[in-house]
Amino acid sequence: xxxxxxxxxxxxxxxxxxxxxxxxxxxxxxxxxxxxxxxxxxxxxxxxxxxxxxxxxxxxxxxxxxxxxxxxxxxxxxxxxxxxxxxxxxxxxxxxxxxxxxxxxxxxxxxxxxxxxxxxxxxxxxxxxxxxxxxxxxxxxxxxxxxxxxxxxxxxxxxxxxxxxxxxxx
Numbered sequence: 001x002x003x004x005x006x007x008x009x010x011x012x013x014x015x016x017x018x019x020x021x022x023x024x025x026x027x028x029x030x031x032x033x034x035x036x037x038x039x040x041x042x043x044x045x046x047x048x049x050x051x052x053x054x055x056x057x058x059x060x061x062x063x064x065x066x067x068x069x070x071x072x073x074x075x076x077x078x079x080x081x082x083x084x085x086x087x088x089x090x091x092x093x094x095x096x097x098x099x100x101x102x103x104x105x106x107x108x109x110x111x112x113x114x115x116x117x118x119x120x121x122x123x124x125x126x127x128x129x130x131x132x133x134x135x136x137x138x139x140x141x142x143x144x145x146x147x148x149x150x151x152x153x154x155x156x157x158x159x160x161x162x163x164x165x166x167x168x169x170x
Contacts, residue, residue: 001021011085
């Protein structure tokens with residue numbers, strides 16, 4: 001599941017700072033930078049991070065067909081459809097919730113969405129609040145009585161880091 005969160009973050013152009021996935025909710029803390037100009041190769045790389053091999057092949061088939069005429073309105077619209085989903089908290093959460101639901105449904109014989117409500121977001125600009133928010137997210141499994149140390153909860157960044165995941169230590 002952590003890998004899925006990272007893949008959506010990579011596609012979206014956001015930096016994953018903290019996460020904790022609980023049985024009925026999850027917390028993610030991401031840094032969303034300013035939109036930047038991306039080459040076609042970088043967009044394709046990000047698309048490949050998001051989709052399975054089968055889906056990626058379908059997307060690339062359409063991409064390559066439209067890219068034969070890179071100045072055409074059709075290709076510009078298709079390219080823009082991916083860019084619109086980047087550097088955007090709402091699109092990041094929409095994609096994340098959809099992908100987690102799809103993953104869960106295929107692994108646990110479930111149907112439908114896992115979360116029906118809108119996500120809650122908070123803009124963080126103060127360094128002290130940033131540290132408090134990360135501590136809150138990582139402490140969620142402790143407060144729920146699941147573990148006594150954040151590093152013992154495998155569905156969180158501290159748990160992944162404790163297991164040697166270098167990406168979670170950043």
